Amino acid sequence: MGKQKVSIQVLREMKDRGQKFTMITAYDYTTAVLVDQSPIELILVGDSLGMTMLGYEATVPVTMEEMIHHIRPVVRGARNTFVVGDLPFGSYNESISQAIHNGNRIMKEGGADCVKLEGGVNVAPTVKAMVDGGIPVMGHIGLTPQTASLLGGFRVQGKDADSARRLLEDALAIEAAGAFCVVMECVPTPLARLITERLSIPTIGIGAGPHCDGQVLVFHDLVGLFKRFKPKFVKQYADLGTEVSGALERFVREVADGTFPGPEHSFGMSGEILKDLE
Ligand code: KIV
Numbered sequence: 001m002g003k004q005k006v007s008i009q010v011l012r013e014m015k016d017r018g019q020k021f022t023m024i025t026a027y028d029y030t031t032a033v034l035v036d037q038s039p040i041e042l043i044l045v046g047d048s049l050g051m052t053m054l055g056y057e058a059t060v061p062v063t064m065e066e067m068i069h070h071i072r073p074v075v076r077g078a079r080n081t082f083v084v085g086d087l088p089f090g091s092y093n094e095s096i097s098q099a100i101h102n103g104n105r106i107m108k109e110g111g112a113d114c115v116k117l118e119g120g121v122n123v124a125p126t127v128k129a130m131v132d133g134g135i136p137v138m139g140h141i142g143l144t145p146q147t148a149s150l151l152g153g154f155r156v157q158g159k160d161a162d163s164a165r166r167l168l169e170d171a172l173a174i175e176a177a178g179a180f181c182v183v184m185e186c187v188p189t190p191l192a193r194l195i196t197e198r199l200s201i202p203t204i205g206i207g208a209g210p211h212c213d214g215q216v217l218v219f220h221d222l223v224g225l226f227k228r229f230k231p232k233f234v235k236q237y238a239d240l241g242t243e244v245s246g247a248l249e250r251f252v253r254e255v256a257d258g259t260f261p262g263p264e265h266s267f268g269m270s271g272e273i274l275k276d277l278e
Helices: 008-017 029-036 064-077 096-110 121-132 145-151 161-177 189-198 240-257 271-277
Strands: 021-025 042-045 082-086 114-116 137-142 181-185 203-206 214-217
Touching: 029 064, 042 064, 042 214, 064 082, 064 096, 082 096, 096 114, 096 121, 121 137, 121 161, 137 161, 161 181, 161 189, 189 203
Parallel strands: 021 042, 021 214, 042 082, 082 114, 114 137, 137 181, 181 203, 203 214
Antiparallel strands: none
């Protein structure tokens, strides 16, 4: 039987069975088709597209229009994969009605299966209102890149007793507000394990050790296409950047020495017609 899109219920059952699952970012149709052909259960159209696709320094400048522009082709390519659409910075921090408005846009205009937003106790009322309004929400706690400067930069969260307790409270608040799942970024392994055990909703780790219910990576990191920086938690499974650079160099060389295009890449025509033209 072919791949079937997971449901929120199935993710919960996988947690209960101790069966791990995976999520990967994708920002375009071609990558979405590749992921759809793999066993990966979820695609995140993350605001990390600000760096990987748009060349920004951070995720903060990403707009709703840019998110929707990238979510739509992913949804077209990923018919059997659950698609998560990120709410970008500034799209849910003004008011609950702004958050619901933009959550609706991610689902109606983008076609995503749910939205993801960053924050813990501080966004719990927003999450509750969105879920009450029928928008499935994935949380994101720990290192929250949209507000990294408030956290003292891109660093591991929850290392001392106070911040570990705050992180646990964030996780519990997000669950109580009705989120169906929560991403934990840059959290020490023992704390991520404790939170995963305390929650009945699944946790997805990125830099949070092996005990989370699922794992997520950024596609460009996993395949070696983004080399501007490499966080410790990234495992690079392929080196496509080097492959692509080699292919571009071979193309230039073959054009210069006349080996490309060869007869197999060119079109012939009848010599008679040509003679008429001469
Ligand atoms: O935007 C993104 O890619 C993310 C992941 C790092 C979880 O939020």
